[in-house]
Amino acid sequence: MKISRFVPPARVLLGPGPSDVPARVLLAMAQPTIGHLDPAFINMMEEIKALLQYAFRTDNSLTLPISAPGSAGMEASLANLVEPGDKVIVCRNGVFGARMADIVGRIGGTPVLVDNAFGEAVDPDKLADALKRHPDTKVVAFVHAETSTGVLSDAKTLAEVAHRAGALVLTDTVTAVGGVPVETDAWGLDAVYAGTQKCLSCPPGLSPMTLNERAMDKVKGRREKPRTWFLDFNLLMGYWGTGKRVYHHTAPINLLYALHEALVMLQEEGLEASFARHRQNHERLVKGLEGLGLEMAVPAAIRLPQLNSVLVPAGVDEARVRADLLAWFGIEIGAGLGELAGKVWRIGLMGQGSNRRNVALCIDGLRAALAAQGYHP
Numbered sequence: 142m143k144i145s146r147f148v149p150p151a152r153v154l155l156g157p158g159p160s161d162v163p164a165r166v167l168l169a170m171a172q173p174t175i176g177h178l179d180p181a182f183i184n185m186m187e188e189i190k191a192l193l194q195y196a197f198r199t200d201n202s203l204t205l206p207i208s209a210p211g212s213a214g215m216e217a218s219l220a221n222l223v224e225p226g227d228k229v230i231v232c233r234n235g236v237f238g239a240r241m242a243d244i245v246g247r248i249g250g251t252p253v254l255v256d257n258a259f260g261e262a263v264d265p266d267k268l269a270d271a272l273k274r275h276p277d278t279k280v281v282a283f284v285h286a287e288t289s290t291g292v293l294s295d296a297k298t299l300a301e302v303a304h305r306a307g308a309l310v311l312t313d314t315v316t317a318v319g320g321v322p323v324e325t326d327a328w329g330l331d332a333v334y335a336g337t338q339k340c341l342s343c344p345p346g347l348s349p350m351t352l353n354e355r356a357m358d359k360v361k362g363r364r365e366k367p368r369t370w371f372l373d374f375n376l377l378m379g380y381w382g383t384g385k386r387v388y389h390h391t392a393p394i395n396l397l398y399a400l401h402e403a404l405v406m407l408q409e410e411g412l413e414a415s416f417a418r419h420r421q422n423h424e425r426l427v428k429g430l431e432g433l434g435l436e437m438a439v440p441a442a443i444r445l446p447q448l449n450s451v452l453v454p455a456g457v458d459e460a461r462v463r464a465d466l467l468a469w470f471g472i473e474i475g476a477g478l479g480e481l482a483g484k485v486w487r488i489g490l491m492g493q494g495s496n497r498r499n500v501a502l503c504i505d506g507l508r509a510a511l512a513a514q515g516y517h518p
């Protein structure tokens with residue numbers, strides 16, 4: 142078999158991520174690769190840190206992108222903050238909370254689950270109850286924007302409840318950052334990680350994260366090293382810190398060019414304007430979906446504007462709708478995950494992909510794909 146150049150098909154990415162990457166960001170990646178210790182590159186790294194501080198709304202000096210996707214940020218923050226034997230409350234209201242609990246067990250921590258149904262927000266009262274039953278809890282972990290269901294939890298209140306019990310707060314903002322407010326400092330979130338391929342409109346492969354002093358004290362005071370070499374913050378800071386840079390691993394240079402450009406675009410627009418745009422296009426989408434007779438799976442008060450879960454109407458083959466959207470229009474939307482598999486579609490309007498054109502395209506495409514199955518509003 143002769144294998145030649147791979148040319149990806151034209152797509153409109155309206156699923157749970159990756160989202161479409163703007164030409165500006167793709168072009169930034171196509172610039173020449175330079176050394177990971179080149180002074181010009183180090184200068185750009187400092188700019189990325191400052192831009193990430195803006196995106197996370199924090200002054201934390203430990204703010205950097207991990208050289209691997211969002212799941213690595215999850216694993217890194219847990220592996221560094223949790224010591225063997227530590228009790229960790231994991232709030233689970235979807236697939237990603239479950240993943241956190243799995244990691245806690247693997248690194249020798251003791252996970253305590255606070256369960257909310259798929260499609261519900263994390264209940265702060267349930268967390269408070271669990272903390273009463275487990276006063277020796279060291280860390281409380283939760284997902285701010287649950288991409289598997291399209292639900293936003295109240296990170297500010299959850300952090301307050303956790304701090305009252307003396308626990309550190311670890312927050313997954315992979316889908317949140319850039320799309321809805323994430324107030325790392327104002328809410329006192331101790332460790333926060335994100336991803337690049339959702340509302341930051343950058344290709345996947347990096348996990349921005351930030352730790353405050355409280356979290357850093359815990360990391361520095363560990364009785365034993367984290368059981369990971371690649372994701373050990375103390376070693377990573379040798380490369381990303383402010384002192385003399387030492388080689389740890391070769392940074393994904395060109396991907397970092399992309400993140401820099403994506404964050405410059407976010408700063409140009411402004412966080413508030415980006416949140417407002419996500420909200421506005423979400424409202425347009427909901428109106429369009431309701432015009433098709435479709436129902437949202439999540440109550441309005443806790444809906445994510447960037448990830449819309451829509452109930453599949455009775456008698457409609459949900460996989461065929463997705464296949465037709467892809468074949469006819471190049472539109473990718475997401476299937477349900479976990480308990481919601483087969484029951485919902487997940488429509489992402491993330492980052493630069495949150496725009497009027499995509500809303501119109503999606504509604505029109507869905508109308509055609511549903512009509513092909515005899516479904517009419």
Ligand SMILES: *Cc1c(COP(=O)(O)O)cnc(C)c1O
Nearest residue numbers: 210211212237286288315316336
């Ligand atoms: C996408 C996502 C992740 C995982 O990120 P990857 O880049 O796929 O590893 C983690 N948490 C949430 C909430 C996500 O949406």
